[in-house]
Amino acid sequence: MTPSLIIIDDFLSDPHGFRRKALALDYDPLFKGGNYPGLVSTAPLPVTGLDDEASKRAGFALQAAPGTTHQHCRLTLKGDKGASGVHVDPCAYSGILYLSLPQHCRGGTDFFRHRPTGLERIPQTPVELAASGYSDVNRLIDEVVNGDTLKPARWEKTMTVPMRFNRLILFSPWMFHNSAAGFGDRPENGRLVHLMFFAAAPR
Template identity: 30%
Template structure:
């Protein structure tokens, strides 16, 4: 018998942005892994450091009721859900090949309707997701009001102090303080607002395999919830 999804709603940092943790998220995570191993992965766009592939056609339809209920409780969003983007994703870019934006915590969108989903599908659990505070501004989230100030500060800091070394963000850095790391767990999903400063918590011993049977296989999705 399938275990019921366990939903926890917690918060991130001093700004207390909501974080939804959903364990036993999908009905058949092993089936999702099998599907991923049968499709073609291609280099990702939009600064994701790895490869992506299409999802089963019914993936989000099956998960949307759980997402909608959690989003209503955690974020107060009760309107229709629009899927902006969704795919299998594997972090696989060697550290030495990371572009500058890939070496920094990032924001995916700047409005409160935009919600990010990451669903971990590696049986060995592996690397989770980290959230950050920008030291000079104190920002843990960046909305439209904060956007220009944040990027002005960040640009100035890198102009005067140099760009980050070619490595994945892990823990505290000179520019950012890590305020929470949520570990990966097989068939766990996270929901959080896309305006939170975050990054994959990619450890130095990660082999960065692009093979869906061996690498950090996840589903990543970006949703707009009215």
């Protein structure tokens, strides 16, 4: 069974060097193409052997999900707002590597329960889907996730994975989640993360 959440501390052998490379990337506002708060780097910052390591941890073969910002970095400062809130990711497995320094770390990644339905994730089987009261998973995503993404009263926070420098979290993208608020007033003290969006690799 695929783990819903994996937490790996001290993931990189040289996190400070990797962080310097992340800060040196270009964060052009014109490159922004999603509903997230903050800015994403225009180029990826590859981690050597990442797909193999994530595959080993998840228990199935993973590769970069096409059409995503896999291995790009995201910088979010205090006051940055996005066009969506609670969401799911369009991939088979997700990952976030925290790169903010210990003295700057705030919040982390929040996970939620949808109050009206009681769901904590998108149903993964026909039986689970039927139990949710929906017969069409796309309708469920449209009404529950997209419809309520910016309605805080519709969501109950169930868990926060705290941000920690050089901590990697891998998790099911179908869990309802959102990043905690951005912080800092410049790249050096802001919320800096390395993003991962994996697809299932062909067998």
